[in-house]
Amino acid sequence: MPELPPRYNPLDVEEPLLAQWNDAGLFHAEPDPKRAPYTIVIPPPNITGILHMGHALNNTIQDILIRFKRMQGFNALWVPGTDHAGIATQNVVEKSLAKEGKRRQDLGREAFLQRVWQWREQYGSTIINQLKRLGASCDWQRTRFTMDDGLSQAVTEVFLRLYNAGLVYRGNYIINWCPRCQTALADEEAPRKETHGKLYHFRYPLSDTPDRSIVVATTRPETMLGDTAVAVHPKDPRYISLIGKTVRLPLVGRELPIIADEAVDPEFGTGAVKVTPAHDPVDFQLGKKHGLEFINVMTDDGRMTNVPQPYAGLDRFVCRKRVLEDLERQELLENTTEHLHNVGHCYRCDTVVEPRLSLQWFVRMKPLAEPAIQAVKDGTITFIPPRWTKVYLNWMENIQDWCISRQIWWGHRIPVWYCDACLKEAEAAPDPRRGIIVSTTAPERCPACGAAALRQDEDVLDTWFSSWLWPFSTLGWPNNTEELRYFYPTTTLVTAPEIIFFWVARMIMAGYVCLGKPPFTTVYIHGTVRDLTGRKMSKSLGNIIDPLEIIRQFGADALRYTLVTSTAVGTDVFISDEKFVVGRNFANKLWNAARFILQAAPEAAAGAPPAEQCSVFDRWILQELDTAIRDTTAALERCHFDEAASRAYEFLWHQFCDWYIEFVKPSIASTPSSQHVLKHVLEQALRLLHPVMPFISEALWQQLQPINSPRFLMVAPWPVPRGERHEEASRQVGWVIQVITAIRSVRAEFRVPAAARVDVTLSTQATPHAAAWQPLAEQLTRLAGVKTLHVGPATGSARGSVPILFDGGSGLIHLGDAIDIEQARQVKQRELAEELQPRLAAVEARLGNEAFTKSAPPEIVQQEREKQATLTQRIATLESYLHAL
RNA sequence: GGGCGAUUAGCUCAGUCGGUUAGAGCGCAUGCCUCACAUGCAUGAGGUCAGAGGUUCGAGUCCUCUAUCGCCCACCA
Numbered sequence: 001m002p003e004l005p006p007r008y009n010p011l012d013v014e015e016p017l018l019a020q021w022n023d024a025g026l027f028h029a030e031p032d033p034k035r036a037p038y039t040i041v042i043p044p045p046n047i048t049g050i051l052h053m054g055h056a057l058n059n060t061i062q063d064i065l066i067r068f069k070r071m072q073g074f075n076a077l078w079v080p081g082t083d084h085a086g087i088a089t090q091n092v093v094e095k096s097l098a099k100e101g102k103r104r105q106d107l108g109r110e111a112f113l114q115r116v117w118q119w120r121e122q123y124g125s126t127i128i129n130q131l132k133r134l135g136a137s138c139d140w141q142r143t144r145f146t147m148d149d150g151l152s153q154a155v156t157e158v159f160l161r162l163y164n165a166g167l168v169y170r171g172n173y174i175i176n177w178c179p180r181c182q183t184a185l186a187d188e189e190a191p192r193k194e195t196h197g198k199l200y201h202f203r204y205p206l207s208d209t210p211d212r213s214i215v216v217a218t219t220r221p222e223t224m225l226g227d228t229a230v231a232v233h234p235k236d237p238r239y240i241s242l243i244g245k246t247v248r249l250p251l252v253g254r255e256l257p258i259i260a261d262e263a264v265d266p267e268f269g270t271g272a273v274k275v276t277p278a279h280d281p282v283d284f285q286l287g288k289k290h291g292l293e294f295i296n297v298m299t300d301d302g303r304m305t306n307v308p309q310p311y312a313g314l315d316r317f318v319c320r321k322r323v324l325e326d327l328e329r330q331e332l333l334e335n336t337t338e339h340l341h342n343v344g345h346c347y348r349c350d351t352v353v354e355p356r357l358s359l360q361w362f363v364r365m366k367p368l369a370e371p372a373i374q375a376v377k378d379g380t381i382t383f384i385p386p387r388w389t390k391v392y393l394n395w396m397e398n399i400q401d402w403c404i405s406r407q408i409w410w411g412h413r414i415p416v417w418y419c420d421a422c423l424k425e426a427e428a429a430p431d432p433r434r435g436i437i438v439s440t441t442a443p444e445r446c447p448a449c450g451a452a453a454l455r456q457d458e459d460v461l462d463t464w465f466s467s468w469l470w471p472f473s474t475l476g477w478p479n480n481t482e483e484l485r486y487f488y489p490t491t492t493l494v495t496a497p498e499i500i501f502f503w504v505a506r507m508i509m510a511g512y513v514c515l516g517k518p519p520f521t522t523v524y525i526h527g528t529v530r531d532l533t534g535r536k537m538s539k540s541l542g543n544i545i546d547p548l549e550i551i552r553q554f555g556a557d558a559l560r561y562t563l564v565t566s567t568a569v570g571t572d573v574f575i576s577d578e579k580f581v582v583g584r585n586f587a588n589k590l591w592n593a594a595r596f597i598l599q600a601a602p603e604a605a606a607g608a609p610p611a612e613q614c615s616v617f618d619r620w621i622l623q624e625l626d627t628a629i630r631d632t633t634a635a636l637e638r639c640h641f642d643e644a645a646s647r648a649y650e651f652l653w654h655q656f657c658d659w660y661i662e663f664v665k666p667s668i669a670s671t672p673s674s675q676h677v678l679k680h681v682l683e684q685a686l687r688l689l690h691p692v693m694p695f696i697s698e699a700l701w702q703q704l705q706p707i708n709s710p711r712f713l714m715v716a717p718w719p720v721p722r723g724e725r726h727e728e729a730s731r732q733v734g735w736v737i738q739v740i741t742a743i744r745s746v747r748a749e750f751r752v753p754a755a756a757r758v759d760v761t762l763s764t765q766a767t768p769h770a771a772a773w774q775p776l777a778e779q780l781t782r783l784a785g786v787k788t789l790h791v792g793p794a795t796g797s798a799r800g801s802v803p804i805l806f807d808g809g810s811g812l813i814h815l816g817d818a819i820d821i822e823q824a825r826q827v828k829q830r831e832l833a834e835e836l837q838p839r840l841a842a843v844e845a846r847l848g849n850e851a852f853t854k855s856a857p858p859e860i861v862q863q864e865r866e867k868q869a870t871l872t873q874r875i876a877t878l879e880s881y882l883h884a885l
Numbered sequence: 886g887g888g889c890g891a892u893u894a895g896c897u898c899a900g901u902c903g904g905u906u907a908g909a910g911c912g913c914a915u916g917c918c919u920c921a922c923a924u925g926c927a928u929g930a931g932g933u934c935a936g937a938g939g940u941u942c943g944a945g946u947c948c949u950c951u952a953u954c955g956c957c958c959a960c961c962a
Contacts, residue, residue, distance in 0.1 A: 269962060565898095568898065579910090855941095
């Protein structure tokens, strides 16, 4: 038995255990029809990612579940992997290129992609290694990457299937365009930020009577160059006479019709709105409805085009100034007001996005959403906490088509080839599919015309188009693998609320459309990690706490414990680095408890002896252990991880260490039963703790070397209650604890020196019979500093004594001249008047109320009667004491 | 503008079916270096459960309103 140092150093323990677990193959799972599967797929972190607190929380929760289920005997598989993160990764590599003074265009597509792959080889596993350090018990042999061959095959397969089913189409649409990244962005990728802007009012002169005009307002003056109408509300009396007339667009000279549409809000601005169908989502709808011209006035990189000479080629913001100046000069700028509005920004580079007309690929979402809505409504898939159900359904029922093409290079290239000859013909006789070849492999010639001159679509797919297949593409789909058949559907998905729409909803849709089955049955949504002032952790705020630094300082167990106990189901997690001290201290406490036990009972085996050989304290702690097992298990089953961790903590620290170890300490050497029980209870409790604190629990458990157990706690069976009833032991030990606490309390209140012994008289109906009394009395003597103990009616003078009250009895602590009589009188009088008497009054009022005694459940009424009796007796005891003073 | 949620000790949060004296951790106060642990031990102070009304024998818990604070969604140019 190696000597354990008095202070626990997690760094000595954690890394070697990772190697042991790995070498023993404990992370790996294989299909096994004899056992029930339990599967989790990791939310794949970006390959550009480094571990932050959000990951730490997310993966701790998953690891708790997977370790718990593994110990329960499930064939537990946790599939890890990473996401290629199209835009983010491309940005990183472009930045490193920029340091060499190059742009990706200088390299060309092939060479650039090679660079990205190189980058991925070098840095792409960083986060995986960090997850390992956290203790995540993933099946690392099954680590997947969204750009792996198999997963890429799944992507093209789905694209083809959806295209053939008419669910993928190509179309013109107003999309969010990032002029810097030069790519389309999904709505979710262009978060709106409240921005102080200006609202400019322009006069557009009427064509027939140029001295009259209509005033429109805009926040983006440069778009006026692409205006093709002015819209007003059909019932607006100010404009009703103008509907159908035309205005002449300043600076351009185009004639624009004045149209009427309900979508115009007469209350806002001037009630007249300029319509730019190619550069605004609302205007786009108006344009389609009213058959307006669509004029695209901007290039990919945000410069003006298709506009009169002085503006052509100008950057959009330069052009804005120029347009304003020119309108001002022509006295057409009516006025300018301050305006607070929401402007979309690129989620990657924060550039102001430009709504822009563009030819993109889309997925028709309504048909996909139907089974996914149904599954949540009928409970096939449940959210924890349940309130996310509403959020999910609300979004799904209003779902919009999904723009899946991205104008970047890093990602799954769209499996579409174009035959230009056929495309040309399609223009003459409109056919949306002519000239378009969708295929999982590169076609050699056009199936329609036989031409060999085909070109592949330049764009790649949205990153989420591979992530939404993750629960089954990682298991081998579209091949019908053994893994897929056995481990799918997965069980629990653990993720953050931000990606319910991005990812969770889409996975559910993909599960149904590809396999006809849900991808998982439970979705656990945890909170966001914030600092103590409630702000999200972010680099720009400088409030990041680095999980790896916490691991270095306090250990992975402390990190995990503190994270998990800081979050109730569904609430955000507020963290400061001092909080991790709690986890560290707990680990140290355990370490020392184990150290003590190993040294006090070196030879004993870790197994509980038969009840009849156990002392009253042994039986008591075994009973408490049973309760702790039940509570912890129930909490884990309900995904109440904080409760599970706190319950194990409470048991180990405040029941096992504070009381049981103290009770048995003096007699360990001569009491074999206690030696066994000490080891047994610790061993069992370490199992309860293992999912939350895998390292220290494993390390200590191995030191205990339980008999008839596997070598590793990680695969040891989850504890089950013994189910013995030790009610008498529970009652007696509960009584001793109460009396000890009461005596200590009086000692502290009356400042009895720690070393001083006191005489105590106890008067109790609950006096245990003689055989049981001896060990209990010894504890009173030792743990409460009692010198002599008399049992029987209170004797001696009330002077010099302080009464204590406990369930089923009372006592007197004789302190002699050491106490201040007046103080004692005041304390006890206050207790009587402010606590006991009001409580008795309340109880008696309740019992005097017929409505209560008749309609409350009998056990509640009974409880009240018992309370009444206890209080009456306590009051009598105190009164007689005060009287005797 | 719509939807969701929160408000309990100085701080961060639990509180299951409405039922005993509303709990924990941290912090604070007091006393202890007691031979596992000072990253420890013991004891204690601290609460009108945001406010008002209602249902009930009984409300932190259920209902209504008010206040404050979050989050999500939305095309107000």
